[in-house]
Amino acid sequence: MTKDLPPLLVVDDERNMRLSLETVMADEGYETCSAESAEEGLKLLRKQKCFLVVTDARLGGMSGYDLLKEIKKSWPDMPVLMITAYATPKLAVEAIKGGAIDYLAKPFAPEELLHAISRCAERHQLLQENAALKEKTLESFGLKRIVGESEEVEDLRNLIRIVAPTDATVLILGESGTGKELIAGAIHLLSKRQGQNYVRINCAAIPEQLLESELFGHEKGAFTGAIRNKAGRVEEADGGTIFLDEIGDMSRPLQAKLLRFLEDGTFTRVGGNQELKVDVRLIAATNRDIVTAIKTNAFREDLFHRLNVVQFMPPALRERGNDVILLANHFLKQFCCLMGKQIEGFSKDAERMLEMHHWPGNIRELRNAIERCVILESKPKIQVTSLPDFKLEARLRKTDHDNAHIAPSLEDLVSNFERDCIMNALAEHQYSLNHTAEYLRITRHSLRYRMHRLNIKFEHGGDEDTVVPEEQ
Numbered sequence: 001m002t003k004d005l006p007p008l009l010v011v012d013d014e015r016n017m018r019l020s021l022e023t024v025m026a027d028e029g030y031e032t033c034s035a036e037s038a039e040e041g042l043k044l045l046r047k048q049k050c051f052l053v054v055t056d057a058r059l060g061g062m063s064g065y066d067l068l069k070e071i072k073k074s075w076p077d078m079p080v081l082m083i084t085a086y087a088t089p090k091l092a093v094e095a096i097k098g099g100a101i102d103y104l105a106k107p108f109a110p111e112e113l114l115h116a117i118s119r120c121a122e123r124h125q126l127l128q129e130n131a132a133l134k135e136k137t138l139e140s141f142g143l144k145r146i147v148g149e150s151e152e153v154e155d156l157r158n159l160i161r162i163v164a165p166t167d168a169t170v171l172i173l174g175e176s177g178t179g180k181e182l183i184a185g186a187i188h189l190l191s192k193r194q195g196q197n198y199v200r201i202n203c204a205a206i207p208e209q210l211l212e213s214e215l216f217g218h219e220k221g222a223f224t225g226a227i228r229n230k231a232g233r234v235e236e237a238d239g240g241t242i243f244l245d246e247i248g249d250m251s252r253p254l255q256a257k258l259l260r261f262l263e264d265g266t267f268t269r270v271g272g273n274q275e276l277k278v279d280v281r282l283i284a285a286t287n288r289d290i291v292t293a294i295k296t297n298a299f300r301e302d303l304f305h306r307l308n309v310v311q312f313m314p315p316a317l318r319e320r321g322n323d324v325i326l327l328a329n330h331f332l333k334q335f336c337c338l339m340g341k342q343i344e345g346f347s348k349d350a351e352r353m354l355e356m357h358h359w360p361g362n363i364r365e366l367r368n369a370i371e372r373c374v375i376l377e378s379k380p381k382i383q384v385t386s387l388p389d390f391k392l393e394a395r396l397r398k399t400d401h402d403n404a405h406i407a408p409s410l411e412d413l414v415s416n417f418e419r420d421c422i423m424n425a426l427a428e429h430q431y432s433l434n435h436t437a438e439y440l441r442i443t444r445h446s447l448r449y450r451m452h453r454l455n456i457k458f459e460h461g462g463d464e465d466t467v468v469p470e471e472q
Contacts (some may be wrong), residue, residue: 005121007048011041011055011067012083021054024110032118042070050078051124052117054065057084057091065098065242069129072099077127079120083108085357143186146179147330148323152315156183163310164190169262171307172285177362178314180285181245188241193281199233204246212254213270214259217458222271234267246309248293255300262306282307317359317366318455324354327363331370332382339374346382355392358455419454422447431458431467 008025010032012018018034018231022168025032033048035041044051053071057064068080079101084091092103102116102222143157163170164187173178181200188198213222217232234242244250261267261385266277284307305433317324329345336343346354350373359365373386422440429435451458458467 005030005124007033007050008052008054008117008120009034009041009044009048009050010034011038011053011059011064013037013056013060017056020388021113022462024113024197025117026038026280028114030121037062038064038067038070041067045071045075045078051119052079052081054081054083054117055111057082058097063097065094068095068100079118079123081113081120083113134199143190145182146186147327148320149326150315150320150323152320153323156312156314159310159312160186161190161440167191167281169281169307170283170312171310172283172312172314173290173302174285174287174312174314175362176287178313178316179363180287180312181243183312183314184241184243184245184283184285187283188243188281191241191281193240197237198241198243199237200243200245201233202245204249208251208254211250212257215254216257216269218270219272222269226271232267232269234261234278234280235276237280239280241281241283244282244446245283246286247284248288248290248299252300253297254457255303259303259306260301262303277428317362321452324359324366325351327366328354328370331367332374335374337372340376341377342380343374343377343382344380348382350382350387351391353387355452356457358457401415415454418450421458422450422454422456426467433467434465 008030010018010021010025011034011035015036018036022034023310030088030267033044035044035051038055039062041053041055044050053067055064059067064069064082064084068082071078071080076099079098081102081104082095082100083104083106085106089107095103101120104112104116141159146153146157146160148154160183170184170187172183174180184200185198188194201215203211213226213232214229214233217230218226220226220229257267262282264277265279268273268275268460282331288299290299290304294304296299325346328351332343332345335341354366354369361368369388372388377383377386392409422436425436425439426432430438433444437444440447442450
C-alpha cells in the first residue's frame with residue numbers, strides 16, 4: 001500500500017527526533033520529507049504533495065498549534081498528527097478541536113505512531129479511490145454520452161450548455177428510455193456544483209410511506225424501526241445536485257412538502273420539529289403526461305410551475321432520423337468490446353429494419369436489441385436474423401383506438417392522409433419502390449424517408465425494389 005502513497009512530512013526543530021522518525025518510517029516503507037520549522041513545513045507543503053503531517057507541538061517560531069491552523073485553512077483535508085513532550089489534557093483537547101487527527105505524548109512506543117500513520121494511509125487510499133470512482137461516475141454523464149447528430153439532439157446539447165452553469169431548477173419531460181438521466185447528469189457535470197455530491201432518487205422505486213423519510217430523513221422513534229436519527233438525501237446533496245426521477249409518481253402530500261422545500265430549501269425530518277436548511281439544486285424528471293396528471297389531480301399544478309423553470313423534452317428515438325443507425329453502431333462497439341467479439345457493422349437489411357421500427361422503448365430498447373445481436377451474431381456483420389422480430393414491441397405502440405377520445409390535430413390529419421396516399425400507391429404498383437416513387441413524383445430516397453417518418457413498417461420482397469408494408 002505504501003508504494004502508492006505520497007511522502008509524509010515530519011516537522012520538528014530537534015534534528016535527532018527528525019532522523020529517528022524518518023528511520024522508523026523508512027523501515028515501514030513510508031517515504032518522508034522533513035522541516036525544522038513550521039514556516040519551512042508550509043513552504044514544503046506548497047511544493048510537495050503529502051498524505052500526512054507529523055509535527056511537534058512546540059517549535060521555534062510558529063508553534064505546532066499555529067501550523068495546524070494554517071494547514072486546515074489551506075489544506076482542510078490534510079491529516080495532522082501532533083506529538084509533544086508536554087502533554088496535558090487541555091492541550092490534547094485543543095489539538096483535536098483544531099483538527100488534529102491524533103495526539104501522542106513523548107515518549108511513545110513506535111507502534112503507537114505507526115498505528116496512527118497506518119490509519120491515515122488507509123484514509124488517504126479510500127479518499128483517492130472515492131475520488132476516482134466519483135470522476136468515473138461523472139464521466140458517464142458528460143455531453144459526449146449524449147450521442148446523436150440530429151438537429152433535435154444538437155439543440156438539446158446547446159440548451160444543457162446554457163442552463164448548466166446556473167442554479168435554475170430543471171424539469172425533464174419525455175418518454176421512458178429517451179435519456180433523461182443522462183441530461184440530468186450532464187447538467188450537474190457542467191455546473192459549478194460538479195465537485196459536490198450528485199444524488200439520484202427514483203421516486204417510483206421507493207414505497208410511498210418510505211419516500212419522505214428517504215428524501216428528508218427521520219428522527220429516532222418517528223415510526224416503527226426508526227432506531228436512530230437518519231439524515232435524508234437532501235442533506236447528503238447539500239451544496240450539490242439532487243435528481244428526482246419519476247417525480248410524477250410522488251404522492252400529493254409529499255408533493256406539498258417538496259413545494260415548500262423548493263421555496264427556500266427548508267424542511268423538517270419525519271417525526272422532527274427542528275427546521276433544517278440546505279443549498280441544493282433540484283432536477284426532476286417524469287415520463288408521465290404531466291398535463292393529464294394535473295387535470296386528474298394526480299400532480300399539483302403549483303409544484304409543476306415551481307419545477308418548470310427550465311424545461312427539457314428529449315425527442316423520442318423515432319423522431320431522430322439517422323441517429324438510430326448512429327446509436328446502433330455506438331452500442332455495437334460497446335458490446336463488442338465487452339464481449340471480445342469482432343463485428344464490423346450491420347447488413348443493409350438489418351439497417352433497414354432498425355430504421356423502420358417504431359422504437360416504443362426508445363434508446364433503452366435499441367441498446368437491448370444491439371446487445372442481443374452481439375450475443376447471437378456469428379458473422380462479420382449483424383444480420384436481420386439476429387435482431388428481435390419486434391412483434392411484441394410493436395403492440396406497445398399507441399393505436400388510434402387508444403386515443404379515440406382525443407380530437408386529432410391538423411398535423412395528425414395531414415400525416416394520416418399522406419400515409420393513405422403512400423399505402424394506396426404502393427398497392428397499385430405491386431409494392432415497387434421505384435414505380436411508386438415515380439408515380440408520386442418523388443425520389444426513391446424521399447419515399448423511404450416518408451415511410452420511415454410515417455412509421456410504415458415493411459418486409460423486403462423478392463428483390464431490393466419490392467416491399468410488403470404493414471402497419472405496426
